[in-house]
Amino acid sequence: MSNPARDKEYRMESNTDNTTLLAMLESMLRIRAYEEKAAALQAQGQAPGTCTAVGQEAVAVGVVQALAADDLILTNHRSAGHLLARGADTGRMLAEVMGKSTGYCKGKSGSLHISAKELGVVLTSTIVGAELSLATGVGLALAMERSAAIAVCFFGDGAACEGAFHESLNLAALWRLPILYVCENNQWQAFVHRREAMAAESVGDWAAAHPMPCASVDGNDAEAVYAAAAAAAAQVRSSRQPYFLEARTYRLRGHYEPDDQHYVDAKELAGWRGRDPIAALQARLLAQGVLSAESLERLHQRVAADIDNGLAFALASPYPAAEELATDVYA
Amino acid sequence: MQQLTVNDAVSQALAEEMRRDAKVLMFGEGVATKRHDLLAEFGPERIRNTPLAEGIIAGTAVGAAAMGLRPVVDLLFAPFLCYAMDAIVNSAGKLRYLSGGQFAFPLVVMTQTGAGWGVGAQHNHNLEAWFVHSPGLKVVMPSNPADFKGLLKAAIRDDNPVLFFSDLSLGYQAGEVPDGDCLVPLGSAATRRVGGDVTLIGYGKTVAACLQASDRLAERGIAAEVIDLRSLKPLDEAAILASVRKTGRLVVAHEAGRLCGVGAEVAALAAEHAFAALKAPVIRLAGPDAPTPGNIVLEQAGAPSADAVAAAALKLFESIA
Ligand SMILES: Cc1ncc(C[n+]2csc(CCOP(=O)(O)OP(=O)(O)O)c2C)c(N)n1
Numbered sequence: 001m002s003n004p005a006r007d008k009e010y011r012m013e014s015n016t017d018n019t020t021l022l023a024m025l026e027s028m029l030r031i032r033a034y035e036e037k038a039a040a041l042q043a044q045g046q047a048p049g050t051c052t053a054v055g056q057e058a059v060a061v062g063v064v065q066a067l068a069a070d071d072l073i074l075t076n077h078r079s080a081g082h083l084l085a086r087g088a089d090t091g092r093m094l095a096e097v098m099g100k101s102t103g104y105c106k107g108k109s110g111s112l113h114i115s116a117k118e119l120g121v122v123l124t125s126t127i128v129g130a131e132l133s134l135a136t137g138v139g140l141a142l143a144m145e146r147s148a149a150i151a152v153c154f155f156g157d158g159a160a161c162e163g164a165f166h167e168s169l170n171l172a173a174l175w176r177l178p179i180l181y182v183c184e185n186n187q188w189q190a191f192v193h194r195r196e197a198m199a200a201e202s203v204g205d206w207a208a209a210h211p212m213p214c215a216s217v218d219g220n221d222a223e224a225v226y227a228a229a230a231a232a233a234a235q236v237r238s239s240r241q242p243y244f245l246e247a248r249t250y251r252l253r254g255h256y257e258p259d260d261q262h263y264v265d266a267k268e269l270a271g272w273r274g275r276d277p278i279a280a281l282q283a284r285l286l287a288q289g290v291l292s293a294e295s296l297e298r299l300h301q302r303v304a305a306d307i308d309n310g311l312a313f314a315l316a317s318p319y320p321a322a323e324e325l326a327t328d329v330y331a
Numbered sequence: 332m333q334q335l336t337v338n339d340a341v342s343q344a345l346a347e348e349m350r351r352d353a354k355v356l357m358f359g360e361g362v363a364t365k366r367h368d369l370l371a372e373f374g375p376e377r378i379r380n381t382p383l384a385e386g387i388i389a390g391t392a393v394g395a396a397a398m399g400l401r402p403v404v405d406l407l408f409a410p411f412l413c414y415a416m417d418a419i420v421n422s423a424g425k426l427r428y429l430s431g432g433q434f435a436f437p438l439v440v441m442t443q444t445g446a447g448w449g450v451g452a453q454h455n456h457n458l459e460a461w462f463v464h465s466p467g468l469k470v471v472m473p474s475n476p477a478d479f480k481g482l483l484k485a486a487i488r489d490d491n492p493v494l495f496f497s498d499l500s501l502g503y504q505a506g507e508v509p510d511g512d513c514l515v516p517l518g519s520a521a522t523r524r525v526g527g528d529v530t531l532i533g534y535g536k537t538v539a540a541c542l543q544a545s546d547r548l549a550e551r552g553i554a555a556e557v558i559d560l561r562s563l564k565p566l567d568e569a570a571i572l573a574s575v576r577k578t579g580r581l582v583v584a585h586e587a588g589r590l591c592g593v594g595a596e597v598a599a600l601a602a603e604h605a606f607a608a609l610k611a612p613v614i615r616l617a618g619p620d621a622p623t624p625g626n627i628v629l630e631q632a633g634a635p636s637a638d639a640v641a642a643a644a645l646k647l648f649e650s651i652a
Contacts, residue, residue: 115433125426133389133394137395137397144356170384
């Protein structure tokens, strides 16, 4: 379906500087390693189940790379990539996942609702669609403060099927709120394929009904995501109006650990595995000579050491005292 | 002291708080149309009409509150809270806790409830107990103009989400309201009449029923103590228990359904902490487990009347005879 309001399509661009690309690669590697560690901890019974976003790292890293330090992020249950790309500490993240008091939320969030005010990750909600409903309030506050910052709301194609999606976009357009909506269309809504749940081919078809710029991007191409997000963020920043960006990607692991993915079409999965965003960026940087085999090895080692140190910190951290059960309920 | 209607007391509270604190803003369906005085004074940025979409109204309030604004939203009639439930209960009530205390949600949700309009169950449903049952929220339901003003001002200044239920039949009721910046703290009940023989507890409109009942009881030589809860969460447990310990008899009345209602909590409190003082079983008067009919006669039949409260109290004296 062609859509005049959504014909802006970002393709691979090679005008991102090498330092940025290398930083993005490292961030993607860290997110992948972190999520694989979280899944492994679950399998060993050392942590509860968790929602990973393996395969979607390019969206998190590409978008966050395009933000200014004071921009704010709202996210959902699949948030680890957004937080880590924003600079979250792996130790405090793992501590939170394991319920330790040194976690970002004192061990009260678990893996699903980690927010970190100090990193500008202002709200994380695991009620599908709630992130969209809260985003207008964050955007309203930025607008009323005459802030230069913008709010970015990450959500899935499943959330777009909730009424809150249209309510949020309508109000943001009406009240001219500085919100960058980033739909991570990973083709899955828990155990239901997007095609089974959406009559439209893309979420952009719906967003285009609202008066705001819309664009879509290959979410497995980190550089293209970065370019698209940078253009989008710049437009939100200058226009103080919302913008909708859809990143087409794929959830390579299951919905929630553990998940044997028996319901997934093997051919579809294999096709997307072949388009792994980390492998793609790595191959490109190696081919261009930006990255050598040795420096890639060093990157991997640095990331592995970071995860190991983080895990050691989390393991050594205490659980909250039982009295914490009823603290932080009221201000 | 000034004489004000409940509606005017609410308007005064809103204006005073908006004047006092630039972070206070109000939005909802028709808010800017109906509260034109506020619109004229504070402008369209702080007094906003919204689309007809309670989910996003509430969600916007929650997101704005997390950012430090102090939104007051008007969701019109309590049944419409169902659309707003997610943002209020799952976000405002829980995200402070889940974030380890990183965020506060200083917002007020105003809504009307109670029999008196005859428009049926989809516009009238006494839902206060739902919110009392939800952690992280506070709930108030005043009975007179002074409390409407003082509680609303306190609710706006509170750093937690507060549900502000207005019994719609009280809107034009007039009463004395103290001049000046007069706050009623959340969590404090008011003793409306002092007596030593029986405790009558109500909130919202049933406070008047309890007061009328106490007049009737006085004619029979029974001195009733009347307590107006006004704040359902936090609940003034000390005031309830002190009165029950003094009188040994308790009638609690509200319009909302009896099952798991606020009256059940009050009765359980008395049983748990003042059992030795009780001279008779606690009586709860409440609405039926039925949707509110769109019929004035039936609608009124569901609300505990002064006669019903007085009769219940008398029964407590029969049981010892
Ligand atoms: C209101 C609500 N309904 C259902 C769920 C259960 N649930 C958790 S994640 C999820 C899938 C969400 O899909 P999408 O928005 O596309 O995000 P993705 O998980 O694909 O990243 C579901 C159904 C929920 N958390 N909240």
